[in-house]
Amino acid sequence: MTGPELDPPTLSDRIDRLFQVVRRPSGEPYSHEEVARACREASGETFSATYLWQLRTGRRDNPTKRHLEALAQFFQVPPSYFFDDEQSDRITEELALLGAMRNAGVREVALRAVTLSPEGLGTISDMIEAIARREARSQRSW
Template sequence: MAEEAGTWTLADRIDRLFLTVCRPDGEQYTHEEVARACREATGETFSATYLWQLRHGRRDNPTKRHLEALAKFFQVPVTYFFDDARGDEIAKEIAFLGALRNAGVRNVALRAVNLSPDGLDTVSDIIDTIARREQLRSQGR
C-alpha cells in the first residue's frame, strides 16, 4: 500500500476499508458480506469475486453506484474514493478509529487524558523511542 493516502490506488483505498472497518466482533467483513450488502443497496450485479478484483487492483473502473454502495456499507463519504485531499483526511480518521479499537491503544489513550502537557510530551517521547527500537528490531539490526 502507498505511504501517503493521496497516492493510494482505488484498490489501496478499498483494502484500507476492509482492514480498519470491522464487524462488531472485531473480525474483517468477508467479500461475500460486503458484496451482498452492495447488491441489496444498488440492485446491480456485485459479486464477491468482483469485489476481490477491485480490492486487489485486478479491476479498477467500478461504476459510481458501486462506489456509493461501498461507501455506504463502510460508512464513509463517497468522496473517500474520488477526492484525494478529502480521501487523505478520511483515511487518517479511519486509521485513528482503527487504532482506538485496539484495547491496548485505547487504554493508553484513556490513561493519558489527565496528564499535563509536559506529561503528554514525555509519553510521546517514550512511544517514539519504543517505535524506533521496534522498527530497528524488525529490520534485523
C-alpha cells in the same frame, strides 16, 4: 526521492484498507459476499463477491459511481474517500486510529492519557516516538 511509498494509494489500496479496519462489532472482518450483498441492495445493480474481490485486489479498477457510493455507504465513509487524496488521507488516519483503538493496550493508554496535561501528553508522545524509532531500527537489523 521516488518510490511506492510516495505514490498515492490506488482504488484497490483504499478498498482493502476499509476491509482491514472497518469490522463487525465482534472484531471479525466482513466477507466479500456480505459486502457485495449489501452493495447490491443499496445500488440496485449487479455486484458480486468476485467483482468486489477484483476491485480490492486491483484486477478491476473502473467501478461505476453507484458501486462506489454503495461501498462508501456500507463502510460509512464519504464517497470522496475513493477520489480525493487529501480527504482519503485524513479518513485513512481516522480508520487507523479506530483500528488501533481495538487493541486493549492502546485503548488503556489512550484512556489514561485523557487526564494528562498538555505537557504530560507531550512527554508521552516523545516517549512513544523514541520507542517506535528504536523498534524500527531493531526490525531493520533482523
